[in-house]
Amino acid sequence: xxxxxxxxxxxxxxxxxxxxxxxxxxxxxxxxxxxxxxxxxxxxxxxxxxxxxxxxxxxxxxxxxxxxxxxxxxxxxxxxxxxxxxxxxxxxxxxxxxxxxxxxxxxxxxxxxxxxxxxxxxxxxxxxxxxxxxxxxxxxxxxxxxxxxxxxxxxxxxxxxxxxxxxxxxxxxxxxxxxxxxxxxxxxxxxxxxxxxxxxxxxxxxxxxxxxxxxxxxxxxxxxxxxxxxxxxxxxxxxxxxxxxxxxxxxxxxxxxxxxxxxxxxxxxxxxxxxxxxxxxxxxxxxxxxxxxxxxxxxxxxxxxxxxxxxxxxxxxxxxxxxxxxxx
Numbered sequence: 413x414x415x416x417x418x419x420x421x422x423x424x425x426x427x428x429x430x431x432x433x434x435x436x437x438x439x440x441x442x443x444x445x446x447x448x449x450x451x452x453x454x455x456x457x458x459x460x461x462x463x464x465x466x467x468x469x470x471x472x473x474x475x476x477x478x479x480x481x482x483x484x485x486x487x488x489x490x491x492x493x494x495x496x497x498x499x500x501x502x503x504x505x506x507x508x509x510x511x512x513x514x515x516x517x518x519x520x521x522x523x524x525x526x527x528x529x530x531x532x533x534x535x536x537x538x539x540x541x542x543x544x545x546x547x548x549x550x551x552x553x554x555x556x557x558x559x560x561x562x563x564x565x566x567x568x569x570x571x572x573x574x575x576x577x578x579x580x581x582x583x584x585x586x587x588x589x590x591x592x593x594x595x596x597x598x599x600x601x602x603x604x605x606x607x608x609x610x611x612x613x614x615x616x617x618x619x620x621x622x623x624x625x626x627x628x629x630x631x632x633x634x635x636x637x638x639x640x641x642x643x644x645x646x647x648x649x650x651x652x653x654x655x656x657x658x659x660x661x662x663x664x665x666x667x668x669x670x671x672x673x674x675x676x677x678x679x680x681x682x683x684x685x686x687x688x689x690x691x692x693x694x695x696x697x698x699x700x701x702x703x704x705x706x707x708x709x710x711x712x713x714x715x716x717x718x719x720x721x722x723x724x725x726x727x728x729x730x731x732x733x734x735x736x737x738x739x740x
Contacts, residue, residue, distance in 0.1 A: 442519025443531070445512055450520075452674055453500065456531045458524030467659060468500040469717045475524035483525075488517045500706075500713035507679045549574035550582055556590030636665040636672040642734050652730030655723050663711065668735035678711050691736035699731070699738055700724050 447456065453464045458475035465471040492513045495503030504513060523529050549570055552558040564572060639657055657666060665672035668685035675682045683690055703724050706714035715724070732738035 438515060439519055439522060441512075442515035442517075443523070445508065445516040446519050446523075447531070449504070449508070449679075450516065451531075457529075458520060458531065463662065464500075467662060467718075468713045470499055472500070475520055476528055478525045480521070480525060485517060485521060488520065489513055492517055495709060497708070498714065500711060502711050503709045505709070547577060547581075550578040553578040554582055559590050559592040561591045561593060636667045636669055636675075637661075639666045640734055645733065646729070648726050648729045649733050650730075651723075652726035652728070653734070655719070656727050656730050659715070659718070660727065668731065680710055682711070685731055685735040688736065691738070693739070694736070695739045696725075696728055696732075699728050703727065 446454075451462075453462060453468075453472040454460050454475065455462045455472075460472040460474040462472065491501060493503055493505045493510070495501050508516075523531060551574075552571070553560055553575055558567070558571060558575075560575070560578070564575075567575060639653075639661075645653065661672075663675050663678065663682040664670050664685060665675055665682075669675075670682035670684050685691060700721075702712065703719070704714065704716045704721075706712050719727070728738055
């Protein structure tokens with residue numbers, strides 16, 4: 413069994429909706445590829461309502477706004493194969509086969525452009541989510557009934573517990589839900605990008621589990637979402653820590669290893685900034701260029717429209733202090 417097929421079997425959230433029309437196997441093969449490789453930028457329903465859209469400039473494409481005439485199949489195959497210069501859209505040539513590129517393009521055109529359909533419906537018994545009602549206090553944040561940036565002091569005790577549950581367990585797949593003031597500046601919840609691996613907060617009628625509890629009962633990915641505690645950071649390094657954790661940790665992990673959930677299945681994987689083999693000869697100039705201009709044929713976007721030169725210098729200072737020394 414191939415990797416995509418295996419993951420599609422193992423994870424119920426990647427299954428086709430139980431009430432979906434019986435489309436052919438080719439379409440469902442495209443769905444499996446999309447749900448494994450494309451969702452964290454373009455969203456499970458192709459509308460780009462994702463956390464990634466708040467980090468990258470320009471944001472990922474919203475396929476639901478397209479028509480069959482606004483973008484051709486040939487254009488989409490070329491973009492998937494070769495990437496889109498000046499964006500975070502990398503090329504998948506050499507990563508997946510030409511056949512798989514056609515499969516995922518045809519899935520997107522049918523599912524999102526033609527049908528404007530929802531993709532995966534997560535929490536149904538058929539998709540492997542029995543007794544999901546026990547998490548109902550988090551539902552208003554997933555559906556957008558309660559904006560995620562509503563101040564804590566304006567939430568009832570039950571709503572506060574629901575928000576904590578949403579931020580600790582739901583946000584990685586449900587993205588950032590609804591905000592009253594959309595934009596990266598309003599995002600304060602820090603996503604935990606890992607599957608819970610049988611972690612069960614129960615009915616969640618009390619306080620959230622402690623970090624130690626969560627680490628011991630969640631998957632190993634969480635270890636890489638914990639920000640390193642380093643004493644004596646300079647003002648520049650502290651500024652770099654804030655910028656790195658807000659902009660870079662989603663892919664490279666809070667620990668700089670790229671071993672978080674998102675980083676673990678991106679191909680090629682985000683660089684391990686703690687790896688002496690890669691970082692041993694790294695210079696400030698080279699790293700600044702990569703951050704500024706991005707890396708072709710990877711998911712590393714160009715940050716020059718987002719970060720100033722001073723901010724890039726601060727990030728490099730933090731990386732050099734906390735992950736691996738960077739040569740001047």
